[in-house]
Amino acid sequence: MSATSRRVLAATATSALLLCLTTACGSSGSETSSSGGTVTLRYAIWDAVQQPALQKSIDVFEQQHPKIKVKIELNAWAQYWSKLQTQMAGRTAPDVFWDHVAYFPQFAQQNVLTDLTPYIKADKLDTSIYDPKLLAGWQQDGKQYGLPKDWDTIAQVYNKTMLEKAGLTQSELGGLSWNTTDGGTFVKALQKLTVDANGKHPNEKGFDSKQVKQYGLALGSSNGQTDWWDAAAQNGCKLQDKAWGKWTIDQPSCVEAIQFVRDLRLKYHVAVPASVTNTPNGASLPQVMARKQAAVVWDGSWDLNAYQSSMKGNFGIAELPGGPVGKGTVYNGLSNALYAGGKHPKEAWELVKWLGSEESQKIIVSEGSVWPGIPTLNKDYVAVWKQRGVDVSGFSKEAEGTTIGYPLTTSSATYSVKVQDAFNQVWLGQQSPKAAADSVNEASNAAIK
Missing domain, CATH: 3.40.190.10 (Periplasmic binding protein-like II)
Structure with a gap:
């Protein structure tokens, strides 16, 4: 997709x-x-x-x-x-x-x-x-x-030139971690990658958050799959109490993850503003990368061909950062x-x-x-992309690690509508993470048949 x-x-x-x-x-x-x-x-x-x-x-x-x-x-x-x-x-x-x-x-x-x-x-x-x-x-x-x-998961897609200029390697990018206190090494790395019109970084005096030339990160998702679901997994949050069960996104571990994703934009100023990426009318993540608005995005493996088309091999794949409880990502597939x-x-x-x-x-x-x-064929897929000059093994490493599945629920339609509206407001600073999580959780559970 x-x-x-x-x-x-x-x-x-x-x-x-x-x-x-x-x-x-x-x-x-x-x-x-x-x-x-x-x-x-x-x-x-x-x-x-x-x-x-x-x-x-x-x-x-x-x-x-x-x-x-x-x-x-x-x-x-x-x-x-x-x-x-x-x-x-x-x-x-x-x-x-x-x-x-x-x-x-x-x-x-x-x-x-x-x-x-x-x-x-x-x-x-x-x-x-x-x-x-x-x-x-x-x-x-x-x-x-x-x-x-098939299957898909989420990883960090990065601009090779921008990463090198900031003095970071793929291994370092994939080995970062975040916390809810100061953002951890992940935020520090994104500060290196974020630059305003005068060449200042967010952690430097004189940085102008309203005149950013290049952001460290871009996030965008209509339902959470490529942003806060992943942070949630890294913070020990479970989206449901069980498959086909109740939604549980109002739990503290989930709300903390949502707050962190919001802070990347509004507190640390290292992520592209939601006014640019909010769904359904904002720019897609491949578009943001093609415009060189961000050095890194969290995106799904389904977009590999889009990056190859627009960036001509000047991109790489790194694992997502770890969170307070470790690594984690969303793992999904079609039938x-x-x-x-x-x-x-x-x-x-x-x-x-x-x-x-x-x-x-x-x-x-x-x-x-x-x-x-079929997992035994993953190595063949990696080999195909290696011939194209891209190491995509970051995705398979994610899939082999700690994952959460796409929620199995009969209230998916209600959730999709409610979460997009409420969380668009969260990313813009117009609603608190707790209020949004509570309202979406209640409406989604009420719609379970």
């Missing part, structure tokens, strides 16, 4: 979910066609960057399954979910489609996803090849509603889901099984568009 895609999550979540809840979702029927014994499956995705690699994989699949054809349907993230829900309401949804954890709970509740467990057992499919955390993210009540397609109302479930399962196979994921990894859902 691109940075721009994530910035409209809240709006699309609300409209799309309401549509399905008020119509006959999950009924049988899909727009597949067959002629001469050949079945045509529809496969919906949202990322054009991944389409060439997927097409190469599907070409091999069709060679191995001569009576199955696959048509990729590409819809940008901004339209993807609303269109998918409309299709489900009209019983014309694609046979197979990309699913996101933010939408999975509602889909499972609405019975529009096929339980893959019987297929997995019948074919004796070895699911141990997947990361257990990714596999578990698509389970509910003993049922498996998807196979891991290939099988629509419960399709006309050709057996053929659709063959496609889902293929896309989750090592053979298919090797093809996709060779294009370097996304991390694989």
Whole structure:
């Protein structure tokens, strides 16, 4: 998912979910066609960057399954979910489609996803090849509603020239830590990277916070995934009491993390102002880096190709800093889901099984568009990017360390709307972290079904 895609999550979540809840979702029927014994499956995705690699994989699949054809349907993230829900309401949804954890709970509740467990057992499919955390993210009540397609996590993307000029190395950047007292070594490093129009740093007399030429850091997220969720993990905060449970972002450890992220902007003056990056209309993190407004950003691995395109290799990847309780980041992944109302479930399962196979994921990894859902192939992905002059292993190190998953909840739509509005105000200094956390927590828990 691109940075721009994530910035409209809240709006699309609300409209799309309401549509399905008020119509006959999950009924049988899909727009597949067959002629001469050949079945045509529809496969919906949202990322054009991944389409060439997927097409190469599907070409091999069709060679191995001569009576199955696959048509990729590409819809940008901004339209993807609303269109998918409309299709489900009209019983014309694609046979197979990309699913996101933010939408999975509602889909499972609405019975529009096929339980893959019987297929997995019948074919004796070895699911141990997947990361257990990714596999578990698509389970509910003993049922498996998807196979891991890929994974993503958050790391620090930095401008090589700016880091070198400040006298910092990648190793040093990835080894920093923060605290709630004075910001720790992380803030000290960001002070070196932040410079005003007169060449002054925030810790120097005469620094002008209203005339900053280059900031040390840029943060931006509609829901918290690329900023305060990570700081929360580093401070011992748990977003939920358990998967499918209650939100707990009003706890002190969570509020402290939110306060620290706010302080980076408003107290230490080392982060790009929220007026520049607040979603949904602010600049994306790749745009901020391309404009050289910041030396470092916290961003997801999904944006690697955007940085490669705009920075031509003048960027690197470092692990996130540690916090009061240590390292931590958000770990997430997509799945290939099988629509419960399709006309050709057996053929659709063959496609889902293929896309989750090592053979298919090797093809996709060779294009370097996304991390694989099979951990043993991570080294191959690193090798692809090394040939492009970028060491992306910082992401895999994060994934192998302490992580928190994307919250599994039926109130995702409510949370997305409430958190964007409230936290935009927090970053601007218009609302306290405690008040925002309390209000979002209460509204999100009230919306759990």
